Amino acid sequence: MKLSIILCTYNNADSLRLTLKELSRCELSNIEEVELIVVDNNSPDNTSDIFKQVKSLYKYKINYIFEPKQGLSNARNSGLERAAGEYILFTDDDAKIPANWLQIYLDKIQQYNPDCLYSKISVVWEKPIPLWFIPEYRPFFVCLDYGNNDLMIEDVHHEFFGKNFCIRKDVLDGFGGFNPKLGRCGDRLIAGEETLIYWKLIKSRKKTIYFPDAEVGHRLKKREYEFSNMRKMYVDSAYSFFYLSKLTTRRTWGGRPLYPLKVSFKALLDHLSNLIVSLLKNDSRYVKYNKIQIAKHLKVLSLWIKNHAIK
The missing domain is CATH 1.20.1280 (Monooxygenase)
Structure with missing residues (x-):
């Protein structure tokens, strides 16, 4: 298997339903190349029911994992342990996924044979942009845009986000996965687990590619407008x-x-x-x-x- 998608979720069932439906509609030339692993990180809402409702929509393999230990890094590591793909593609339960997203990643993997690759992220404003918003807040809305050309990344100034990045499984395993002491945990909005992976990629001179063609959107939670x-x-x-x-x-x-x-x-x-x-x-x-x-x-x-x- 070429590609395992890992989608970790916590207490965001309504948005998860939308993302899972979008992923089910992704166009693939070979469905045997892809699997989706949904990791429920001890959600108190109806996340497991949502998974059951949409599972029949999928033509490619889809699995559900319940990870009781709170923390995004724990959830991602649980998915990583179960993944069968040569590459791991990460996204979130609030991502807006285009229909060509998976096939573009597969094509880019074929083109570059990279250790890591990632693409654009834009904000989906479903309500008026808050009056307090300024460009300096863009990284906290997980905006990512390094231009419209493919780039070979060799510096520490082009970091990716977990909503839209892909990495070789053996490389991530070699790094020890995600540090469980970093990353969001329940309502604690701590990050840094992706940063550490990015720095390790650069330090070890792994082949890391940015490309603009697989852009995903970020659907905002109600609180993110506050x-x-x-x-x-x-x-x-x-x-x-x-x-x-x-x-x-x-x-x-x-x-x-x-x-x-x-x-x-x-x-x-x-x-x-x-x-x-x-x-x-x-x-x-x-x-x-x-x-x-x-x-x-x-x-x-x-x-x-x-x-x-x-x-």
Whole structure:
């Protein structure tokens, strides 16, 4: 089997139904090349019922796994363990999938024989764009667009997201899968598990390809239209940043990585200065933006002082 799709889901049954129906309509020249693995990460809603309702729509192989241990990395690793494909293609329960998505990935695998490849992600705005939205928030909406040409990726500045990336199973197994101490866990909006995989790909000089042709959409949850959710994502990202630094930074003091200390002090000075400018200009959007940046980096300093352990 060439390709295993792993879709991890938590408490998002209505959107999952849409994504699973879209995946069932994907056009394939050979259905024997593909399987779909849906990993239910201990959802309290009717996720398992949704799977049963749509399973008959599929012409290619589809499996359901229940992973009781909370955490996106745990769910992905559970799917990885069961996957039979040479390549693993990851997506989410809020992805809008085009009908040619799977075949394009199979064609690109045939073309490049890569270790990893990934494509565009755009936001599906089903409601008016919030007044507080600014371009700086795009990464937190999982937007990804590196242009309209295929690229060989050899630097750390073209990171992918888990909604739309593919990797050789043996490569991901060789990396030890996803770090279970990183990644979203229930309502905790911590990330970094994909970043760590990306850095390992670059460091080990694996053949990594970006291509624009397999774009997926990101359907937003109701809470993602609220500024309170953006603030939580920024503050929770302090944990990701600090944990990643502990895992990857060589220079330490008292068992603490020095890199986040340096970055956060500089960021605090910059955003305090920008906050004053935004207040003088009466620019409420950037007042909010600078305030949540300050909150994030104060949290980083708090984690550094406590030398917060990865749990």
